Amino acid sequence: MTSRPPMPDEALGDLLDQIAEHLGSPVPAHLSAALRAVPRHLFLPPTLWLRDGSGDYEPCERETAPERWWRAAYRDVPLVTQFAEGPDGTRAPSSSASMPSVVVRMLKALDARQGHSVLEIGTGTGFNAALLSSLCGAEQVTSLDIDPELTRRAQRALKASGQQPDVVCADGAAGWRPNAPYDRIIATCSVRTVPLPWLEQTVTGGRLVIPWDTPWCNYGTLLATKQADGTAEGSLAPYGSFMLMRAQQVDAELRGDIPHAGREPERSTTSLSPWAVAGSDLDAQLYIGLRVPGAWHMWETEPESAHVRLWLADGRTDSCACVDYDGQQTSAFAVSQYGARKLWDEVARVYEEYVAVGRPGVDRHRLRIIPDGRSTRLEVSVPTA
Structure with a gap:
């Protein structure tokens, strides 16, 4: 009862x-x-x-x-x-x-x-x-x-x-x-x-x-x-x-497709933590999302050659990248970039810009939606305080 x-x-x-x-x-x-x-x-x-x-x-x-x-x-x-x-x-x-x-x-x-x-x-x-x-x-x-x-x-x-x-x-x-x-x-x-x-x-x-x-x-x-x-x-x-x-969903994102198999990457290191751009800072994530078109990310917690890995990909091209944390030190992270578009470099540059302009909150962004043929395009600005 x-x-x-x-x-x-x-x-x-x-x-x-x-x-x-x-x-x-x-x-x-x-x-x-x-x-x-x-x-x-x-x-x-x-x-x-x-x-x-x-x-x-x-x-x-x-x-x-x-x-x-x-x-x-x-x-x-x-x-x-x-x-x-x-x-x-x-x-x-x-x-x-x-x-x-x-x-x-x-x-x-x-x-x-x-x-x-x-x-x-x-x-x-x-x-x-x-x-x-x-x-x-x-x-x-x-x-x-x-x-x-x-x-x-x-x-x-x-x-x-x-x-x-x-x-x-x-x-x-x-x-x-x-x-x-x-x-x-x-x-x-x-x-x-x-x-x-x-x-x-x-x-x-x-x-x-x-x-x-x-x-x-x-x-x-x-x-x-x-x-x-x-x-x-x-x-x-x-x-x-x-x-x-x-109507706006991308199959590659839905499936989590990362097109890297069998390809030789461009390797480097970065001092920028992957958690800075894809962690708990939603202001940073939104800033990046509005300024790095098409780029998406996913975390891999059990990769073969790293402790934790952040994957970046572009659903419209075959470009992708990964940033690896070795589980020990946080001053440098291994970067591998595949394809013509250097996604990690783009994200890192935009994050530096985000910091330089004062880490603007979500509500600081001004958006203008403009008719453009059969669709619309977006203009984004962050007015100075």
Whole structure:
């Protein structure tokens, strides 16, 4: 016999307290009202996948573990709701319920109010679409998801919640012209390049809130305003780590392919620690990611000829590099670079620049999104303090 899970009001009160603690201030009244009007548990599947403490996930079933399931539903944590199998047979999360405090941060930045027309890219569970409907009116909200099964689940959950925005199964990269233009566009997946249709379908003065990604670092959220000349300008906020939009995923990165076999490298040493560029300093990682195009990295903890190895690669070319730690001294590290592009040299130069300009935080970056043919290009600057 199982004991009674918390009542919705009790659980929601706890969640609002957790979010406020994370934000460092109370949840704004209009967002608190939306959260109270839209119970999160209605949008979660019977099986949630929770961290097991060893880097993997374990299922949590509402039927057999209702208390644990309910606690997870109203904790300020992201929840994996679906897995997909990769080309090598491994599985990886393919959909999740975002961390509630990040949801609140993004909605606060979006500043969506009654009467605003909103396009959401990435319906997922439908929870965010329901919150947007509460804030703006369901008839003003269009939500897109490329996954047919997720779309159907979200439509059912939204109907059960009493909110029925226009939910469409479509590739979000193209936006949705039938309901354009939009006063606000928000994405619940990250991008490396803002799709041109998103700019074209936003009104002048409209707001875009888009999680950002580079091959080097998945972190930060673009807060931008559409300009009269068709560009969008804004800054990055220091929160958000979302799954990359499917249309922009690179197979080589997904598989972890490092094209070095049978090739002779250019060898050298460096005094720059690999942990400086690919460790816990997210400001450094973002700076590098914005300025070393295409470069990504992965750690190898049991290489044959080193104690720990940092691999660097470019998913668009056959260039790669590695930096080895011998497990003893940290004043010099062995470097091997393969191919025409000297990736470690590029990363080291950009890191030196990062230090020279004062180690700017994520929110110091100014981004300008510029239409360029059928896509957009990015200009990045860091204004002097």
